[in-house]
Amino acid sequence: MAAAERRAKLPAAANWIWPVVSLVAFILLWAVIAAIIGSPVLPTPAAVIEAVRTEIAQGYFGHLAMTLLRVTAAFAIAMSVGSAIGLALGMNRAVDRAFSGWLTFFLNLPALVTIILCYVWFGLTEVAAIAAVAINKIPNVAATLREGGRALDRDLEEMAGLFALSWRARMRHVVLPQLAPFFAVAARNGLALVWKIVLVVELLGRSNGVGYMLHLHFQLFDVAAILAYALGFIVVVQIIELAVLEPWERNARSWRR
């Protein structure tokens, strides 16, 4: 019985083992190279952990939280505004013709330009920072959701009309489930992009957050501290991925054969 149990558990365990082995191998490689070079420019993993401990005493989690807060706000704004714009473009051909040029323009506007303009126009404020990040992300969300709007099933729309579904019921049961894969793509790409832009925004015009701390430690050439913040950052993104995005996607896919 114990043997059978072990065998049953093996595949699940194997799924976990390989990423862990691969990660350990990476850290070992890093440790070996760092030991060979022996310079503060490439600290060892142990030195980075030590840096995390010293930074914790100086508000490490506060800075992470600040960044996380900005990411959440910018992400929420970008997803809602971007989806609304994208769906309007995808579901209405006249709107698409009128504004698809604008979308292309904003898609190709460099992030740095938006950030600088926001700070120049609105001052070095929190609102300007979050707006700059959101404006960078909105065109991507809109472009993705526009495809979703175009792909909506006309047969199901007719069915919903025939059975007199309310606007709310149509959205909830007919439209949004069809858009779920597009939301997932927009959310995943969005999160990655928003994280990175938030750091730039913090670097240029904020006095807290991970981006600000990276800037500070860059001036001091403290690579161990820079890697310490990068590490915390990666861990937070991974947690969001595993705890939020993956379960949600799994749930949205459950009806498939």
Next chain:
Amino acid sequence: MKDHDDEDAALSAHVRRKAFGSAEILHDVALQIGHGERVAMLGPSGCGKSTLLAILAGIDRDFDGSLTRDRGRLAMVFQSPRLLPWRTLTQNIALLPDVADGARARAALAEVGLADHADAYPQMVSLGQQRRAALARALAIDPKIILLDEPLVSLDPRRVRAMLDLIRRVFDTHEAAALIATHDRREALALADRLIELGGRPATLVSERRSPLSRQERCDPCAVEEVYQAWFGSEADTGTDKGAGANPGPSHGDADG
């Protein structure tokens, strides 16, 4: 000319012209269905039956002519079942504003023999079962008139028989008027009080006959065959009725097990 009749009819329509671009599909088709009456609309595949059904259902309003419908709900069973793949069969029915109740949805599914599949997703059941679920959905809103688009197409012969019996049974219990679009004349005789036939290009009404068979008599395949031979026998020999009874009909893209 028939104002009086119009008021008595469950549905009354006169399509003077329906075209897609420059291609005229329907020309001068007048149709009335009395309360509780069962009418079969015959015609070769692709002649415009589905177009006419969409007009009668109020889905397609882009036509020249008039459409009056008695107060009371209209339901439709589409040729492809048009169930929401991300909702279970029960949810598919319960989300209609006129049902809004899981117990009623389950009762409707039980009526068409799907009690065991009530919590399955559409993709997990066969096409025949999806059709039955679509029929249950139509019946669940307690319609005054129900439109069926090729309800038996792409089912294997054994299932055709079962579906025929089921449709007759639910017609008897729910006293709704019905319009059944089909290319199969035997099927039409087995189901309807009156047969109308569309033909030509653009399609017009080429014939209209009352079935000599009572609702009881048409359950008997031999009686149906007799009328079929008397009405269409010679035509079938010359090949104009090719495929109407001999083969199950052209296969459609949505066909599966």
